[in-house]
Amino acid sequence: MFDSRFASLLRRLSALALCILLLPPSAPARAAFPKPLTVSFTVVTYQNRARSALKQINSLRKENGLAPLVMPADLEKAAIQRAAELFVFFDHDRPDLSAYDTVDDAYACGQTSLAVAECIAAGYSNADKLMDDWRENALDTLLDGDFTHAGLACVYVKGSYNEYYWALYLQQQPVGFSAREADAAAKAGKSHSVKVAVGKDMYGRADNSHKRFELRAGNLSLKTKQSAVASVYLYDRYGVKIGKLAPEGLTFQSSNTKLFSVLQSGMVKRKGAGTATLTVSAPGLDDIKCTVTTGGPETLTSLKTLLSGDTWTVARIACFADMDFANAQPDQAGLLRTGDGWLWPLPASNLKLTSAFGYRMHPVDHVPNSHTGIDVAASTGVPIYAARGGQVIMSEYGAGANWSYGNFVVIDHGDGTTTLYAHMSSRAVSEGQMVSQGQTIGAVGDTGNTSGPHLHYEVRRNGQRTDPEAYYPNLPFIRAYNW
Numbered sequence: 191m192f193d194s195r196f197a198s199l200l201r202r203l204s205a206l207a208l209c210i211l212l213l214p215p216s217a218p219a220r221a222a223f224p225k226p227l228t229v230s231f232t233v234v235t236y237q238n239r240a241r242s243a244l245k246q247i248n249s250l251r252k253e254n255g256l257a258p259l260v261m262p263a264d265l266e267k268a269a270i271q272r273a274a275e276l277f278v279f280f281d282h283d284r285p286d287l288s289a290y291d292t293v294d295d296a297y298a299c300g301q302t303s304l305a306v307a308e309c310i311a312a313g314y315s316n317a318d319k320l321m322d323d324w325r326e327n328a329l330d331t332l333l334d335g336d337f338t339h340a341g342l343a344c345v346y347v348k349g350s351y352n353e354y355y356w357a358l359y360l361q362q363q364p365v366g367f368s369a370r371e372a373d374a375a376a377k378a379g380k381s382h383s384v385k386v387a388v389g390k391d392m393y394g395r396a397d398n399s400h401k402r403f404e405l406r407a408g409n410l411s412l413k414t415k416q417s418a419v420a421s422v423y424l425y426d427r428y429g430v431k432i433g434k435l436a437p438e439g440l441t442f443q444s445s446n447t448k449l450f451s452v453l454q455s456g457m458v459k460r461k462g463a464g465t466a467t468l469t470v471s472a473p474g475l476d477d478i479k480c481t482v483t484t485g486g487p488e489t490l491t492s493l494k495t496l497l498s499g500d501t502w503t504v505a506r507i508a509c510f511a512d513m514d515f516a517n518a519q520p521d522q523a524g525l526l527r528t529g530d531g532w533l534w535p536l537p538a539s540n541l542k543l544t545s546a547f548g549y550r551m552h553p554v555d556h557v558p559n560s561h562t563g564i565d566v567a568a569s570t571g572v573p574i575y576a577a578r579g580g581q582v583i584m585s586e587y588g589a590g591a592n593w594s595y596g597n598f599v600v601i602d603h604g605d606g607t608t609t610l611y612a613h614m615s616s617r618a619v620s621e622g623q624m625v626s627q628g629q630t631i632g633a634v635g636d637t638g639n640t641s642g643p644h645l646h647y648e649v650r651r652n653g654q655r656t657d658p659e660a661y662y663p664n665l666p667f668i669r670a671y672n673w
Contacts, residue, residue, distance in 0.1 A: 224386035226286040227472065229424045231433025233274050233345040234595040238378045240344045243317035247332050256335045264339030265359060266372040268293045272357035273343040274384040277350055278311055278432055286387040298544050306364040307331050312352035320356055336362045349596065349637045350430055381593055388424065407470055407480040411622025412450065412460040421457040422470055422478060431587040441471040449484050460484045523626055525575060532661045533627050535577050535611060535647060542567040542668040544644060547657040563610065563648035564658045570615050570643040572634040579627045580601045582619045588638055596638025612646035613638050
């Protein structure tokens, strides 16, 4: 799928092209779109595959007596941005509904360009499959001798509808133009954080050419003297979380300022004990409401002065004992338990360990690394149980430093110990929720950086990762490690 734009001459187009005329510099500026909202998320760039595709394009050009396309660093960055935007909205228009060539404005790579064109694709995992498509549908554009420079990118978003997204951005440059070429030693599987502007006209549209977006905000549970950031996330029409919205353009309002206040940055600050509503608004969009529950008066200080030994640990245990477990499910019967109270987080039939704690060869990236937990083989949809009771402190689709976890849950057990459950196909608990031992917290999946469905399970004590196997000394594990 591709598009061409003109400044001085009409570009050749295939039958599948979407053509929009690029007006000369003297023409009036494009109509302004409503101010968009910005969403941030992480993609994995496979520029080694992009360079393989560019090599094939240049081979085609050589066979037809044309000079090879040169890839400057700025054009490569622009192509990565456009490929990431295709995950949000697969179209030659950008997610803010501006034309694709406006990417020049951000990367200053089109100031000397006379004409531009774009080829896009999705769903192809390698360069050979991509080129089969473009040879059939975009050959005239690839073999256009007026184009001299290009940016080409491949990004991967696991769990998305198409997973792989490709963007080729072509430019015609005047004689004598020079720019720093992109680094040829492209690293495979590099995590890359991006920000994408999404126009407000995109929300609520569900026809064949536009995604329907949904905004969601999670409930907040604030303990004594605690603050937290109210996070708003963007989901596509398939229920896939795209990323977190920047607070710019959003308005936050507390229904009861005596219980909590909220800054325009989304920072919520506790003032009193109770429950109130946080409303997030933006012009032209439906309001988003979430519940904020604030804790009672401070008691830890007095407890700590009365207790001896590890007073902080004892105090936390005392607080957990007073918390409400009324809505928690009872412990599951027939699950594997240890003598010191730990519950195996999967059904008894799932005892095959495919990766141990510590040093190993990564099964996806194929590079040595330190494995922070253990991997347990299980089919998609198998229930995951809380190893111990406690409070959910994280329940989200990983982004930034946590992108590789995919859907994951972290439970604080109140004694300095936390457990993490990653790569879930779905999560059954939310941040701030109290759970009991054996309660179903999600289901096995393969979201994040995985080679197939499994549970990645971590145990941390006082913030330090420990070997989860040590907590289950008597279980008959089957060890089939991927070294």
